[in-house]
Amino acid sequence: MRTAFIQALTDIAVNDRRVMLLTADLGYKLFDDLSAKCPGRFLNMGVSEANMVSVAAGLALSGKRPFTYSIVPFATIRCLEQIRNDVCSMEAPVIVVGVGGGFAYGVNGPTHHGIDDIGAMRAMPGMTVVCPCDPREAAAATRALAGLGRPAYLRLGRAGEAVLPGTAGDFVLGEPTVLRRGETVALLACGPVAREALRAADLLQDRGIDPLVLSVHTVKPLGSLVDRVLDSSVDHVFVVEEHGPCGGLFEALAAQLARLRRHPRVVDITAPDRFLHAAGAQEFLWRAVGLDAESIARTVQRTLEERS
């Protein structure tokens, strides 16, 4: 995803002289191509995230389209007030890019885990929040956000994620991508953990359950998601997200559905509301918190059994 983002951004920047990339001293050699093709529009801001965001806001208020780049917690929460006041409050079209959503930097420990960033970014008034599920969505989201003209947060995974089936079509902000068709049960996945949701769907199919799987790449605004859920006539919706239970897709969707007189049951399959003190690779931590395919399938099955 990281590579897809940078390639897409480089292509955009070559054609749009307003586009810039600011990094807080991360991405060793990643931006060499962009830097060579777009001299002066790649800036290493040093390990100074707050200043990076304020400078980006100043550039954006002068007509530039800056992207800021760091690891998820440093790109978002480290400089939250700069994002709040300098970007969102002044409506400066800065795109905040966080690499390593969820447990992508698993072995690096809790300082590097992104389990509260979506909540923080969703809380920012006027912010668009986008979490692509694979390299194709990451590239498409980069193109969509470069043209947005408003503040946004792009939450990436790491490098090397597989391309998922279903993401080859048109990408429209607020329009979830159908990764797998199905009925009665929907798995709404946010970010690269969609891969586990798809594998869980295969496991469930063997057990007589045929889930619909969507990549909900746009967490704010939810766009057509609620209509899609209601139109699909599913009676159980499972939100699968690599984020804590506070402020993510689950809460966003549940809040919307709660306003309706009738709606499907919504169940959260998220990371817990605590920091993980044990280190481990992303897949290890997915298993540890119940976000791997087998755990997702088990949660779905158990929940459906509760009904009867």
Added chain:
Amino acid sequence: MSAAGHAPHVASALSCVDILVALYFEVARLDPGCPEAPDRDRILFSKGHASAALYACLAERGFFPLSHLAEYAQDGSMLGEHPTRLALPGIEMTSGSLGHGLGLGIGLGLAAKMDATGARIFVVLSDGECNEGSLWEAALWAPAHALDNVVAVIDFNKLQATGRSTEITSLAPLAEKWRTFGWEAVEVDGHNIAELVRALEAPMQGRPRAVVAHTVKGKGVSFMENDLEWHYRPPSADDLARAFAELGGAET
């Protein structure tokens, strides 16, 4: 304004109003008829709590009618206790939280260089604001990028919200701190307009400049000068009458 709006920070406004007068009426290239002109000089008022001084200068300079000043800090007013960029023409940044203006100014300065607009960026900072780490992140980064179109003006009145700066977070030697960070730094009397203008207008030397303006909090009103109380206390009708008697001006 502060009395009618029952607003605090009148001493902070008196501390920096001469700096703003120098900028708005002598130094900055601005056209109130075209407040978003791309090549305009920018005055970023980072110490937003002293907004009464900013609003008065913007109105006197013609960005909006003087009659708006009576609405300061009133319900429904666009002149809040802290300035908001999208509320009124001429306000270049939303301020109220300290430590944001210098980074923003550096972004504006970079863009002005990239687009060769010739715009200069003046950032008005408080000394209390120099406690904020984000300000020093910005101060560290700018000199390596030869931003000789960015000028930081520090309103150095040596009093912050609840105490003397020497007793809280000592800033001295303040000009020397900026120099060691790679800035050109000059010290001036922040209530001497001619001295301020000279420091603000002097040709730049390939790096950003810090103007350390030595000021008196509450300047011009004897019972407000150097008195911590007036950071927060809104002036009463009596206070106002005494202040105007001293200043020899008419109440507005």
